[in-house]
Amino acid sequence: xxxxxxxxxxxxxxxxxxxxxxxxxxxxxxxxxxxxxxxxxxxxxxxxxxxxxxxxxxxxxxxxxxxxxxxxxxxxxxxxxxxxxxxxxxxxxxxxxxxxxxxxxxxxxxxxxxxxxxxxxxxxxxxxxxxxxxxxxxxxxxxx
Numbered sequence: 037x038x039x040x041x042x043x044x045x046x047x048x049x050x051x052x053x054x055x056x057x058x059x060x061x062x063x064x065x066x067x068x069x070x071x072x073x074x075x076x077x078x079x080x081x082x083x084x085x086x087x088x089x090x091x092x093x094x095x096x097x098x099x100x101x102x103x104x105x106x107x108x109x110x111x112x113x114x115x116x117x118x119x120x121x122x123x124x125x126x127x128x129x130x131x132x133x134x135x136x137x138x139x140x141x142x143x144x145x146x147x148x149x150x151x152x153x154x155x156x157x158x159x160x161x162x163x164x165x166x167x168x169x170x171x172x173x174x175x176x177x178x179x180x
Contacts, residue, residue: 038107045174051079051097053104053175054132057167060143062152069154072116072145073163077101077175081126081136094138098124101140108169115162117145131179 039047047053060072079101082093102120109118120142128134146159167177 039103041172041174044104044107045172047100047104048174048176051100054078054137054179055167055170055175055177056131057163059155060145064152069152071147071152071155072143073155074141074143075105075166076139076141077104077170078127078129078132078137078139081138083136094126095124097138098140101138104173104175105140105142108173109166115146116159119143119145129179 055075055077057073057075059070060074061068062071064071079097082090082097085093105120111118121140125139126136127139128136144163146155146162147153171177
């Protein structure tokens with residue numbers, strides 16, 4: 037089920053959604069180069085539920101983050117190869133004062149195929165467009 041930007045913005049506000057983008061760097065034949073980007077989406081982890089229910093709510097939030105990523109960058113519109121982490125997790129980040137958050141990380145390889153070609157300025161501009169789209173969906177850069 038797809039949501040509109042306004043619906044996502046309400047969801048993002050309710051769940052204190054944030055994102056972080058970092059360069060994905062590899063050493064290729066002794067040369068360090070940026071080959072892609074890692075983007076992590078975060079939402080506040082549910083602390084008010086019983087332990088068993090908390091696990092289910094973390095998994096449900098992770099699924100929602102997956103849907104958010106698909107609405108921000110629909111698979112049919114992607115030119116890059118995207119690898120998504122396959123397990124929900126709770127993280128503590130200094131950027132959010134170590135409050136528990138559910139995190140979903142995906143790695144973007146703009147050159148496709150997961151090759152080791154260096155990222156170009158055009159690739160950086162496309163990533164900036166994704167970040168602007170996340171902001172339009174109400175997801176804040178860094179911390180919520």
